[in-house]
Amino acid sequence: MKRRPQLVCVVGARPNFMKIAPIYTALERPGTIDPILVHTGQHYDEAMKDTFFRQLGIPEPDLDLEVGSGSHAVQTAQIMQRFEPVLEDAAPFAVLVVGDVNSTIACGLVAAKKQVPLIHVEAGLRSGDRTMPEEINRVLTDQLSALLFTTERAARDNLLREGIAEDKIHFVGNVMIDSLLGHLDQAFPPAETLARHGRKWPLNSNNNASDYAVLTLHRPSNVDDPEVLGRLLQTLTEISRRMPIIFPCHPRTDKMIERFGLDGLIAASGIISTPPLGYLEMLGLIRSARLVLTDSGGLQEETTALGVPCVTLRENTERPITITEGTNTLVGSDPDAIFTCVEDILNGGGKRGRIPARWDGKAAQRIVQVIEKKLL
Structure with missing residues (x-):
């Protein structure tokens, strides 16, 4: 044969x-x-x-x-x-x-x-x-x-x-979207994911299950400089007073937070830090979130496909279609730009966007x- x-x-x-x-x-x-x-x-x-x-x-x-x-x-x-x-x-x-x-x-x-x-x-x-x-x-x-x-x-x-x-x-x-669409009905409910990490659901006292944000950070430009990382975490701490932020923490980011002595900042905030999560856990969290804050390229695409507002904590992106056609807004690490974008989302729902071709x-x-x- x-x-x-x-x-x-x-x-x-x-x-x-x-x-x-x-x-x-x-x-x-x-x-x-x-x-x-x-x-x-x-x-x-x-x-x-x-x-x-x-x-x-x-x-x-x-x-x-x-x-x-x-x-x-x-x-x-x-x-x-x-x-x-x-x-x-x-x-x-x-x-x-x-x-x-x-x-x-x-x-x-x-x-x-x-x-x-x-x-x-x-x-x-x-x-x-x-x-x-x-x-x-x-x-x-x-x-x-x-x-x-x-x-x-x-x-x-x-x-x-x-x-x-x-x-x-x-x-x-986009093959990333092939995976997303093929697994959407298998995505884990947020309550189940948070329960595994000792958190009750819903996270907010107002009982609005979608009233939370998801955060990811891993780019060297954001996590390797103590000043930049500290400024970002301080900004995110302020936002977490408005709504809980679920933060599946990249191992390298976790190491930098500890090295720079910033772990106390997270502990005193509404940021809920978890270990890295599986694909179906993350998919469930993102799908139901009010907004996503990230420096990940893949999440810019996934939020556009899901119609979830995305706040990208970078100065540039290799995925401009998520901005021109999708739900993504590029804000960098400037606190005022981050606050303004988040307020626009919370008050007006954020960019609606559309699904890109193919x-x-x-x-x-x-x-x-x-x-x-x-x-x-």
């Missing part, structure tokens, strides 16, 4: 899991391609990895490179060293990478140097900020790729400006169709 052509699919960090899940499912349905799932171990929390894989219906990886944490250079180098033998053994017809993490560029570089066609899902997103490691990863991965799948039409313009051939670019939609839950199907047509 003839072996099906093999496609190596790479994941490395938690945001990758939501992007690869619908692609893996779409690859298995026609049965013309044999997907090999490689987890680099860039996010190495075993419990969280297992939770995400189980909730998203992703099988256990065929290979786990177990790289773990390290500086950007160390982590990228270790992924490259451990990924090269994978390509030699598997001899795939292509390598598929998603997003913009170190695993994306590391495996992309190995594929390019081994002359294996590279497929980049979520290509062409640009913040214009080269101080962000993710921006470097995006630009370089796109330059290496044979097929580039975009989530929004503006990404095509970015790629063309950078000299990418037009016939390599395919506007397919954010319809079928992006992964389109991706597989193009791969089969172009590479097989």
Whole structure:
């Protein structure tokens, strides 16, 4: 029996899991391609990895490179060293990478140097900020790729400006939204999630179950500088006097809060800090929230898809469609801008937005169709 052509699919960090899940499912349905799932171990929390894989219906990886944490250079180098033998053994017809993490560029570089066609899902997103490691990863991965799948039409313009051939670019939609729409009916009720962390529901004495905000913070520009992080937390503490803020805290952010002596600020506020949550727990919290405060790119997209107002605590975004068409407002770390935006949401409901084109839950199907047509 003839072996099906093999496609190596790479994941490395938690945001990758939501992007690869619908692609893996779409690859298995026609049965013309044999997907090999490689987890680099860039996010190495075993419990969280297992939770995400189980909730998203992703099988256990065929290979786990177990790289773990390290500086950007160390982590990228270790992924490259451990990924090269994978390509030699598997001899795939292509390598598929998603997003913009170190695993994306590391495996992309190995594929390019081994002359294996590279497929980049979520290509062409640009913040214009080269101080962000993710921006470097995006630009370089796109330059290496044979097929580039975009989530929004503006990404095509970015790629063309950078000299990418037009016939390599395919506007397919957003696989993150495929995952969201596919799992919305499985999302955990907020009361159930909070009960697991010892919190009664509803959080407010007015018994309005949706009267809360969700917060995430993890970007180095926000959490590595004690002055910036302190200013943000002080601002968020003030907002938490108006409504509770649920804060699933990234391990790195938690470490910085403790290092800078800011944990007392949270303890004395209406900010409810929890450990990192699984995908279905977060989805349930976001869907029912009055608003979301975040520096995450993925949450900007998910809130737009759900119609939930989003306040982005960054000076720029690689996802401008969430501002021009969605529910997102960019405010940076300036307290006055944050307060003004939150007040507008609480008083007027915030931006209504609309669902961007092809954010319809079928992006992964389109991706597989193009791969089969172009590479097989």
